Amino acid sequence: MIEQVQTQNIQLLNSSFDVLEILSKHSISGVEFDSSMRSSATRCHPGTRQSILQDIWYWLGDNQHVDRLLWLHGPAGAGKSTIIQTLAEDAESSDRLAASLFFSDSTTSGDENFIVATICYQIAVKISCYRDFLAERMRANPRILEKRLREQFNELIVRFFKENPNTELGSVRIILLDGLDELASLRHGDQSTMEQLLALIVHLHTITSAPFLWVISSRGEHSIRRALSTSQTGFTEWLVPADSVDDVTLYIQDSFSVIRQKYPNLIHPDWPSDGEVSMITTAAGGLFIYASTAIRFIDDPRRKNPITQFAHLLSLLDTTQANQLIDKVENPFLPLDRLYTRIMVHIHHSVLPDTLQLLGYALFKQDTMNAWTLVSASNVLAYERHTAYSALEQLGAVLEIPNVDQAEDKNFRIFHSSFAEYLLSPVRSGDFVLDMDKANTHVWWCYLRILQDANDTGPSMHIHSLYPIQFRSLLPRRTLAATCKHQPDLDPW
Template identity: 30%
Template sequence: MRPCLTSACSVPSTFNNAHDFVIGTANMINNIQMLDNQNTVLDLLEEKAMVSAMLESAERSYPPRCNPETRQSVRSRIVEWGTQSDRVWRMLWLSGPAGVGKSAVAQTVAEEFQSARLLGAAFFFSRPNRREEPDVLIPTLAYQLAICHPGYKRIISQRLADNPMILKNHRRSQFKELIIDPIQSLLDHDPHIIPYPLLIVIDGLDECIDREAQREFVEMIGSHCRMVERFPLRWMICSRPESHLKATFSNADWKITCLREQLEIDDREAQEDAICILRDGFTKIRRRYGDQLSPNWPSSSHLACIANAASGHLGFVSFIIRFIGDENYSNPSGQLDTCLRFLGGLHTPGALNPLHALDLLYTQILSSVPPYDLPIVLRILGSSILYGQKLLTTAVQANFLGLDHAIFYRSLQFLHSVIFVPPASEANTRSIRVYHASFSDYLKDSGRSGGFAMDEAAVHLEVAIQSLRWLNYDKIELEPIRPATKWLLAQEHNETILRDLKMFSAESCWKACPRVHHDSLDQVMEMLLRFDFDLDYNNWDGSVAGDFAYFIRWLHLLVSFSNEIPENHFYGLLVQGNRNKRLISINDRPSFSLDSVYHQDDPQSFLGVFTQNPARIQLGRVSVQLGNVNRINFNLVVGGDTPRFAFQPTARNFLMQFRS
């Protein structure tokens, strides 16, 4: 049997169905004195509690709430879980990335249970609002339970009157003395005194300032749920999926007693909810500014633009709506235009930022990363954002960057709310993934992220250098620059990881080298002079072949530029005093006995940098000699009608050939 959340539950009274009774003066005085004592003890409890963290606190006058049409499926499952007395799970963990609406779900669910008089207590942690101290949680929950249930209030008042030092005990003692034992005493006296489960909501646990306390709360609640089969409390804990909380909730013994719900980004329901929030928000703005806006404002294309950028991130659309409807500007059309320019990448430095609130959230999260780990974090994020692909699994990425298992996971432990970090058991098959593009955009824009900005030039340089090293991993003669595998798995996985490291390097190297800033090109040139271009070209796919063709073009331009300007810092490295160290040579008279690289492009625009001979350009090919170590020779053939690239094995060097 379960209660209905649309009707209030009756509260048992001492005088229910009583008649023909006499109130004695002495008993009345005793009752008044007992009531005074209870209120005095309640005042003492209030002093230790944090009233501002409660559901209806004045300091939470405008808390986030779910739109009636959003998050319906997860809210209905939570209501079902919280109201069925025969459920095994008495603890629920609602998790999700930063800014996706966990607090809105917690607030809405708590209000629904309160309207049915089934809410025992609620606590909303918030670091920005200074609701972050762990020691106030249990007194705040006890204070609300005392207001909710007269019998509990009587017992806890007596306990505190007998031993006021309980409020100075450690948290586990308070949990037992103030929460568990008083309710158990009620049940021992009358097993039906609390007919329906009471919901306890703890929102934003990850914003509690003490990570050890976060674990402790989960452990002691989970331990009680596991050991006591029947108890009239349901615990709903909401947090970001931080690494230490994931580890705590992953305790195998709690799988029976803990139910999990996760708010996703970019699934179908989230995308539909985002559009719902946008439409509802724009409707309210039109009503507020009816004299400024037409009935069909904004256009469907503008709404679709914002919805596509949001990709199901409900916090994103909420911040956008708040920005457009900001009464401090009272200019929704102008704010919408600013928003669309921002999302289109057309904003200028100093312009208004529609996602300022989201940026503050990202800044808060990154601020928790220890300074000694931040450079590693930015290296990992940079390679994932600028060069992430299927081959870049967690294990491949760690080895590519020269990071061992422990350092890799330690550095990311504070970022699980903005990126997906696969467990170590899945490191050889799954990749790090940024939950939402707004975080990548934030890192790329130093005006938004400040000291947490990603140095894209440094990322390109590292990827170029490391790719060249891994591509020559098997070259014994290059042992001094040979990279080392820092994270070893089972033997069968190590072979796969090494293969994927080489393929990822091939797919990234030819893109990264031309992107390296000119101030750092000497490091790349030093590597290329020692680089053996005798590679396993037959395993490359068409996209790698195309990138390689552009790399050849870039390298030729770079060397030619160095030759023409002797004072250039590449001149001495590439030409002066050592002409045997030419990385690339071009002959506009190609030899038809050589293998060929076929590339799709306009011959005039692509080959014009190699030769000024119109006949050779019309022929569409030049001869290339590449490398200082194990030089390779081939024809670079360019044609505008080539739809894609393909490699075919040959007896010598390699052949990159069009396949129709």
């Protein structure tokens, strides 16, 4: 069987187009800047972030580059991903983008094996001579994409520039890596993949004349700083501040203008007052994630009542909450926490346990689980559709909730990690804290329930036929095999 697959791969490698097809199958889906899986990603609001964008483009346009890597870092909610998204769109429109990878908390450890193939695929789409080189290398070794990260990088990227030192790639030379701190291995305490990737990037420009310019973004992780600092070549480092007051003010003012246009019969042209706008811009403190979350709360399409929503928000800003647990000195994101608390307060106490269970499922970080659509969550947690939607209906400002007709295919996800951090901190979220130990335990008990249901059906029953989702995407094969070993006739697949 293996020989047959290898023969098919070799046959496919007879054309550059087929090389792209094979690379595509070994690429991480949904990480490109224009992927449909990133449909909610936005570029910088017009007129904002102009200074840092101009600085980045100046750096990218400097023909006397000593450093080939620019590291943008800053706190959660500072707008790093939006800046990288804007760079990607503008670089693509000017034919300068070689590749873009946007990592997120849905990126798994398994995906990390495909980082090199993902970069190679995007470059090969644009550069025909590189496409031909990949065809040659993969024809010589059809299993190269199964090698470790270092071997793939050296064989498919470094080798090309060693063998073709004078190759001109034209203007295509910008590679963007966003959310490097979201690598699954790094989240689990393993720094090896991140350190190796950065070392390979830096080493590439030590031993070759590769024309690439890399822009990576992350929070200010000490591990990333250490990895870059140990390299023999330099890098440029810029902080993305979380206090862009003028930019956030412009964004908020423009957003209110859009809301007024959306509801001309409901909203007075003078709404809101300058004083009310000042209150929200002051509370945002230049933090884009606060401003965007506030606007989502005000313009919640499920409620269609921005005046009432804004009044709720103002009441939060006007008063000190009884359950406030930390003061501003201890928590610079206290205004954001207050907003998240206000959103959570609207969840009825009768459905709050279900809400927290669903949020726990969304944050469940086990590598063995790669399906977290709303349907999969409902099936695993044994919720009816109406129960799941009832539990989530108040969270439109912080959660992307698919429509009913998309619930089987689209993930439900938290808009920004700052909300997850709020939920996981008992000091910040108080009564709404999410105990992930309990959440993880509950999910695994649900898995065991599903397996027990399968066992109870008797021999020769396919487990995945019991539930209207792709069952194999929910449980690791080893878990199924171990659980079902007492029934040898039970076929989990």
